[in-house]
Amino acid sequence: MxxxxxxxxxxxxxxxxxxxxxxxxxxxxxxxxxxxxxxxxxxxxxxxxxxxxxxxxxxxxxxxxxxxxxxxxxxxxxxxxxxxxxxxxxxxxxxxxxxxxxxxxxxxxxxxxxxxxxxxxxxxxxxxxxxxxxxxxxxxxxxxxxxxxxxxxxxxxxxxxxxxxxxxxxxxxxxxxxxxxxxxxxxxxxxxxxxxxxxxxxxxxxxxxxxxxxxxxxMRHLTRTLITVQTRQALPDLSATQDVHNFKRSDNTPNKASFSVDSDKMDKVMQTLASLEIIVLQSTPPTLEDLFLRYYQKGKQGDGENEA
Ligand SMILES: Nc1ncnc2c1ncn2[C@@H]1O[C@H](COP(=O)(O)OP(=O)(O)O)[C@@H](O)[C@H]1O
Ligand SMILES: [Mg+2]
The missing domain is CATH 3.40.50.300 (P-loop containing nucleotide triphosphate hydrolases)
Structure with a gap:
């Protein structure tokens, strides 16, 4: 009902x-x-x-x-x-x-x-x-x-x-x-x-x-989850991958990276990471604040792709 x-x-x-x-x-x-x-x-x-x-x-x-x-x-x-x-x-x-x-x-x-x-x-x-x-x-x-x-x-x-x-x-x-x-x-x-x-x-x-x-x-399709990861094998550059944003990986430690990912696309990214053998993974869920900011940035920027 x-x-x-x-x-x-x-x-x-x-x-x-x-x-x-x-x-x-x-x-x-x-x-x-x-x-x-x-x-x-x-x-x-x-x-x-x-x-x-x-x-x-x-x-x-x-x-x-x-x-x-x-x-x-x-x-x-x-x-x-x-x-x-x-x-x-x-x-x-x-x-x-x-x-x-x-x-x-x-x-x-x-x-x-x-x-x-x-x-x-x-x-x-x-x-x-x-x-x-x-x-x-x-x-x-x-x-x-x-x-x-x-x-x-x-x-x-x-x-x-x-x-x-x-x-x-x-x-x-x-x-x-x-x-x-x-x-x-x-x-x-x-x-x-x-x-x-x-x-x-x-x-x-x-x-x-x-x-x-x-x-x-x-509203999850509008939010991004923050990921910090360490893998056994070196991580490829994921910055060109759609759904991955703010990809950061230092040249000295190519098996450590942090990035954010569209929350409803986590699955795909997790499969990639798993194939590289995950050692440590931290995932920070999106907050209402993130969502709110994205909305307001979307209004201002016109595309929602503005990164702080
Ligand atoms: N009595 C009023 N006369 C003219 N403009 C008003 C009046 N009340 C509110 N506004 C305007 O309407 C808009 C919305 O105001 P308001 O509803 O108080 O927003 P909020 O509560 O979300 O802060 C604002 O631009 C405000 O200046
Ligand atoms: Mg008010």
Whole structure:
């Protein structure tokens, strides 16, 4: 059975005057998954999310959450949705604790023991006025309210940009706990390691367009694995071989080399190496960062063959 679609965005467009911030954004979030929405600053992540929340009206295309139109049915959608913006605004003269309770009340939720537990986990001092809070503390207030909200879909727009690594870990732990409960999560981020660790599927956005969607495994045809190898027999020069890149071999030790290889062409290269009798082989799998860089270089260079 196909997973239920919680959120569906089709050819979404958004213009600010003449400027097209979103040109063609298409992706789905399925029930029970963490979907990572990644792209650099200015790519259109927040604009997409604000449109999904019914704050902005799309100029074209369509978007639904729980099968309802995000613009026309936003009130009903918000009854089952929790959201944390990247830049959290708080009432300066209320305390963090008061604001958490206010957020919960606005979402028809109650302050529970879970709320207290989250305040402890994030080590927030809820008695201080919000105007004294750092960016990180303001984010914590919004995160605590969101995580203690019982929703079906959680939308986080770069929620950890002001958090230190310990709190980032607490954020990740709570997202994974939601996932275990079968909740759906849309997480925009430019922190690739975070996305890599937590997300089931990824959508990459560049200049208002989704350029790739899928699991990291599905994107393997775009990635390269780094190989360091030592063989008993001397290695031939593989630099001319298609699928092999950055081939390096010193003249003194012709049985040692390092190179990168297109991940879906590993098989062929391994056969060649095996025939030369492998002594040592180290393979470093591609990271999301490599993949991301290739995409962005592809955009700039036009062919994706640029080597750093
Ligand atoms: N209200 C607005 N008016 C005009 N331009 C905007 C507005 N909001 C965003 N933009 C522009 O749209 C583009 C996408 O912005 P944004 O969605 O905030 O990107 P991201 O969240 O990926 O960093 C940027 O070029 C930004 O300057
Ligand atoms: Mg943004």
């Amino acid at each position: 196909m997973a239920d679609t919680i959120l569906s965005v089709k050819h979404l467009q958004k213009k600010f005057g003449k400027f097209a911030a979103l040109k063609d954004v298409t992706f789905d979030v399925h029930s029970g998954e963490v979907f990572g929405f990644i792209g650099p600053n200015g790519a259109g992540k927040s604009t997409t999310i604000r449109t999904l929340l019914g704050i902005l009206r799309a100029s074209g295309g369509s978007a639904t959450i729980f099968g309802k139109d995000v613009w026309k049915d936003s009130v009903r959608i918000h009854e089952h949705l929790a959201y944390v913006p990247g830049d959290v605004y708080l009432w300066p003269n209320l305390t963090g604790g008061e604001i958490i309770d206010l957020f919960l009340k606005l979402n028809h939720q109650r302050h529970t023991s879970r709320t207290n537990d989250l305040i402890k986990q994030f080590e927030l001092d809820p008695g201080k006025k919000a105007r004294t809070y750092s960016k990180g503390n303001r984010q914590k207030v919004a995160l605590i309210a969101a995580f203690s909200t019982d929703a079906d879909l959680y939308i986080f727009d770069e929620p950890t940009s002001g958090l230190d690594p310990l709190n980032e870990e607490i954020f990740q732990k709570n997202v994974l706990a939601l996932k275990l409960q079968g909740k759906s999560i849309l997480l925009s981020s430019h922190i690739l390691s975070e996305v890599e660790r937590m997300c089931d599927r990824i959508g990459i956005i560049r200049e208002g367009q989704i350029i790739e969607t899928g699991t990291l495994t599905e």
